[in-house]
Amino acid sequence: xxxxxxxxxxxxxxxxxxxxxxxxxxxxxxxxxxxxxxxxxxxxxxxxxxxxxxxxxxxxxxxxxxxxxxxxxxxxxxxxxxxxxxxxxxxxxxxxxxxxxxxxxxxxxxxxxxxxxxxxxxxxxxxxxxxxxxxxxxxxxxxxxxxxxxxxxxxxxxxxxxxxxxxxxxxxxxxxxxxxxxxxxxxxxxxxxxxxxxxxxxxxxxxxxxxxxxxxxxxxxxxxxxxxxxxxxxxxxxxxxxxxxxxxxxxxxxxxxxxxxxxxxxxxxxxxxxxxxxxxxxxxxxxxxxxxxxxxxxxxxxxxxxxxxxxxx
Amino acid sequence: xxxxxxxxxxxxxxxxxxxxxxxxxxxxxxxxxxxxxxxxxxxxxxxxxxxxxxxxxxxxxxxxxxxxxxxxxxxxxxxxxxxxxxxxxxxxxxxxxxxxxxxxxxxxxxxxxxxxxxxxxxxxxxxxxxxxxxxxxxxxxxxxxxxxxxxxxxxxxxxxxxxxxxxxxxxxxxxxxxxxxxxxxxxxxxxxxxxxxxxxxxxxxxxxxxxxxxxxxxxxxxxxxxxxxxxxxxxxxxxxxxxxxxxxxxxxxxxxxxxxxxxxxxxxxxxxxxxxxxxxxxxxxxxxxxxxxxxxxxxxxxxxxxxxxxxxx
Ligand SMILES: [Zn+2]
Ligand SMILES: [Zn+2]
Numbered sequence: 001x002x003x004x005x006x007x008x009x010x011x012x013x014x015x016x017x018x019x020x021x022x023x024x025x026x027x028x029x030x031x032x033x034x035x036x037x038x039x040x041x042x043x044x045x046x047x048x049x050x051x052x053x054x055x056x057x058x059x060x061x062x063x064x065x066x067x068x069x070x071x072x073x074x075x076x077x078x079x080x081x082x083x084x085x086x087x088x089x090x091x092x093x094x095x096x097x098x099x100x101x102x103x104x105x106x107x108x109x110x111x112x113x114x115x116x117x118x119x120x121x122x123x124x125x126x127x128x129x130x131x132x133x134x135x136x137x138x139x140x141x142x143x144x145x146x147x148x149x150x151x152x153x154x155x156x157x158x159x160x161x162x163x164x165x166x167x168x169x170x171x172x173x174x175x176x177x178x179x180x181x182x183x184x185x186x187x188x189x190x191x192x193x194x195x196x197x198x199x200x201x202x203x204x205x206x207x208x209x210x211x212x213x214x215x216x217x218x219x220x221x222x223x224x225x226x227x228x229x230x231x232x233x234x235x236x237x238x239x240x241x242x243x244x245x246x247x248x249x250x251x252x253x254x255x256x257x258x259x260x261x262x263x264x265x266x267x268x269x270x271x272x273x274x275x276x277x278x279x280x281x282x283x284x285x286x287x288x289x290x291x292x293x294x295x296x297x298x299x300x301x302x303x304x305x306x307x308x309x310x311x312x313x
Numbered sequence: 314x315x316x317x318x319x320x321x322x323x324x325x326x327x328x329x330x331x332x333x334x335x336x337x338x339x340x341x342x343x344x345x346x347x348x349x350x351x352x353x354x355x356x357x358x359x360x361x362x363x364x365x366x367x368x369x370x371x372x373x374x375x376x377x378x379x380x381x382x383x384x385x386x387x388x389x390x391x392x393x394x395x396x397x398x399x400x401x402x403x404x405x406x407x408x409x410x411x412x413x414x415x416x417x418x419x420x421x422x423x424x425x426x427x428x429x430x431x432x433x434x435x436x437x438x439x440x441x442x443x444x445x446x447x448x449x450x451x452x453x454x455x456x457x458x459x460x461x462x463x464x465x466x467x468x469x470x471x472x473x474x475x476x477x478x479x480x481x482x483x484x485x486x487x488x489x490x491x492x493x494x495x496x497x498x499x500x501x502x503x504x505x506x507x508x509x510x511x512x513x514x515x516x517x518x519x520x521x522x523x524x525x526x527x528x529x530x531x532x533x534x535x536x537x538x539x540x541x542x543x544x545x546x547x548x549x550x551x552x553x554x555x556x557x558x559x560x561x562x563x564x565x566x567x568x569x570x571x572x573x574x575x576x577x578x579x580x581x582x583x584x585x586x587x588x589x590x591x592x593x594x595x596x597x598x599x600x601x602x603x604x605x606x607x608x609x610x611x612x613x614x615x616x617x618x619x620x621x622x623x624x625x626x
Contacts, residue, residue, distance in 0.1 A: 012391045013357050019387075040387040041354035044326050066420040070387045074353040077379050078325045099419035106412035107379040108455055142421050 001026055001204060002312065003229070003301040005268060006045035010233045010247075011067050013041065014272040017297055019067035022208065022229065022268070023051055024149075031129040032057020032086070036147070036208050042071035043078050048298065054084030058128065061092030062210020063144035064099065073103040080112045087114040089128075091135070093143045094119045120145065131203075136221050138212030140246040145210055148221045151203025155179070159196045166191065204303060207262075211269060213243055214252035219260040226307045228262045229295075231269035235284045238271075250281070254288035264309045268295040314339050314517060315625065316542070316614040318581060319358035323546045323560075324380050326354065327585040330610055332380035335521065335542065335581070336364055337462075344442040345370020345399070348388075349460070349521050355384035356391050361611065367397030371441065374405030375523020376457035377412065386416040393425045400427040402441075404448075406456045407432045433458065444516075449534050451525030453559040458523055461534045464516025468492070472509045479504065517616060520575075524582060526556055527565035532573035539620045541575040542608075544582035548597045551584075563594070567601035577622045581608040 002025040009017030019039025026034075033055045035042070046053050053075060061069055069092075079088065090096070097117045104111070122143075125134050134148040155178050160170075163177070168185060176183045180194035207222040208229045222228045233247035242249045250267065257265040267285055274281040285292050293301065293309075300312035315338040322330030332352025339347075346368045348355070359366050366388060374382060382405075392401065403409070410430045417424070438447050447461040468491050473483075476490070481498060489496045493507035520535040521542045535541045546560035555562045563580065570578040580598055587594040598605050606614065606622075613625035 012394050013360065013387075015360055018357075040384065041357050044331075044354050044357070047326065047328055064420050066387055066390050066422055069420060070383075070390075070416075071353065074326075074379060074383045081325050095419050099416065102415045102419075103383075103412065106408055106415075107377050107382060109379055 001206070001303045003227070003266070003299075003303070004049055004051055005266075005295040005297060005299040005301075006042055006049065007037075007039050008268045008270060008295040008297050008299075009067075010231075010269045010271045012272070013039070014275060016275060017270065017272065018042075018045060019070075020062075020269060021045060021071065023049075023056075024206075025051060025055075031131075034058045034060065036060045037062055037068040037210070038071040038075055039067045040070040040074075043075040045297070046075075050300075052082075053079045054082050054086070056084075056088060057086065059088070059090040059092075060145075060147050060208075061090065061096055062138075062146070062208075063140060063142050064093055064095050065142065065211065068210070069096070069099065072100060073107070073109070076100070076104070076111060076115070077107075077109050080110075084113050087116065089116045089118065091118045091120055093145065094121060134221060136217050138210055138218075139215050140211045140213070144212055144246075146212070146218060146221060147208050148225070149206045149208070151205070153203050154201040156198030156200050159198070163196055201305075204305070204307060206303070211246065212248060213246045214248045214256060216256075219256040222257070222260040222262050225260065225262050227264045227266060227301075227303055227309060228257055228260070229266045229268060230256070232267040232285070233269050233271050235274065235281050238273075250284050250288050254292075257289055263291065263307060264303075265289050265292045266295050266301070267292065270294070314519070314616045316540070316579070316612075316616070317362055317364055318579075318608040318610060318612040318614075319355055319362065320350075320352050321581045321583060321608040321610050321612075322380075323544075323582045323584045325585070326352075327588060329588060330583060330585065331355070331358060332383075333582060334358060334384065336362075336369075337519075338364060338368075344444075347371045347373065349373045350375055350381040350523070351384040351388055352380045353383040353387075356388040358610070359388075363613075365395075366392045367395050367399070369397075369401060370399065372401070372403040372405075373458075373460055373521075374403065374409055375451075375459070375521075376453055376455050377406055377408050378455060378524065381523070382409070382412065385413060386420070386422070389413070389417070389424060389428070390420075390422050393423075397426050400429065402429045402431065404431045404433055406458065407434060447534060449530050451523055451531075452528050453524045453526070457525055457559075459525070459531060459534060460521050461538070462519045462521070464518070466513040466516050469511030469513050472511070476509055514618070517618070517620060519616070524559065525561060526559045527561045527569060529569075532569040535570070535573040535575050538573065538575050540577045540579060540614075540616055540622060541570055541573070542579045542581060543569070545580040545598070546582050546584050548587065548594050551586075563597050563601050567605075570602055576604065576620060577616075578602050578605045579608050579614070580605065583607070 004023040006021035007018035020037040021042040022036040024034040132150040138144040177193035234242040317336040319334035320331035333350040334355040335349040337347040445463040451457040490506035
């Protein structure tokens, strides 16, 4: 699973950090590219990445601020123009449907692919492309969401050698044994399937949050998560300021990540006031949490099936 | 007067040509920056130019296609964020007001400067910042406009030496003489002011067109213009294709410019299909019209008061 950080700045575009967008690419192929937020010029960032816009299957919008949605009408149009034909589903807060429909209608734009907009009224859970999605509420001047994505666990491997010794060869019984059921062998003997299957392989859990002041719910949702992506608009030099505007500081996020025993923390949505002083911000981040990464535009991270997070070359 | 070509591509952003935007900067200071069309990421192009977004006083939108307007909500918001306080006026086709107001309302965006949207129902004329503006209709699948901008002529210089010989020194009479009036001198003698003023200094005329198939009206409006900026989405290898989609070829535009005796022609809105073959396009342009420039992103042209067009370093 690759994380492509396409926009890691706050509020307005700056030379080195564009407004918010993060793409998840699942290397397992059965899922499309998932896009989280779509600030203006997100489609331009795609031009400089290894990703293709028609490959996007799903868009999650955390909240309806311009720096998170103004790239949507253009990206949706270009997906059509570039030959995208597969269905696209967009999840976002109430109001997103009217915003998109009005923008497309005003510009006489007809999309040439099936497009579904799902408005999320509040916290909820659903299955999407073999993942369990939990949407939870954050704290911001407008409704803002976090998304917990949990891959399904995969059944453990069969102990084929031990089964052979018992005289059970590959065949119809294997499926039942894999489920851990009790099965009757040809000789009449009963066999406890669960003794011949390894532990199920845990799916990965990733939590991606929109703009927010620090909220306890994040540490609940991100419990033992492999990766937590959270905004840290400010460092501790703007502690009071952050709260006033519904944003978080590095320290706020580090506390939540620590109490959640998160494996890897990625900070994003970074104020342009640190552009001249990135080392100050980086130093504070590194001392606040052991396994932390400060995102930058076009950074690609790879999360292996075993939960190792590495920087893509 | 400087022309800043911020986006010179057609339809969708490409690596080397962004979608449409052209800024006019008047070095005379009394006018603000005028922006013609505002495709997505126009505000990003400003970051790489010598222009500032708060300096924009006027926006002209040629037509409501996404590649000409999707940058508006973000640019308007950023103008506020960057401290813009002076009034901004936007002229555009019917429907632009609802589009902008809905985009700003959906994202809870309040602008902190006086903002006026003027919807243009069709061809019309008005005065704006000491220029005469003529809006005229083009031919495109949606209503599309061209804009003729004509600076007011300035009164000619006084022949101070000749007046001194007549015994008239600088003073209240000068203003009347400058207007070419008949004035009575202290000695009772009458003096024909018009004989002591040089010819008025002609203002510059610039014509900027939106997307269009070739229309005769352009050569009427651009008669003797100093600069005509016109789309030439295609070269002659796509002559039929151009007409089908309401666009023009280099040859179409050269014909109009020739019959209008335009002094300088600038081609823009160039299809990305020529990205791999710019020399083909350039060669055709150079042979089609004597004083032609093929625009590229971030090109700056300077039009002197005397009508000389030069490339800015
Ligand atoms: Zn934001
Ligand atoms: Zn266009």
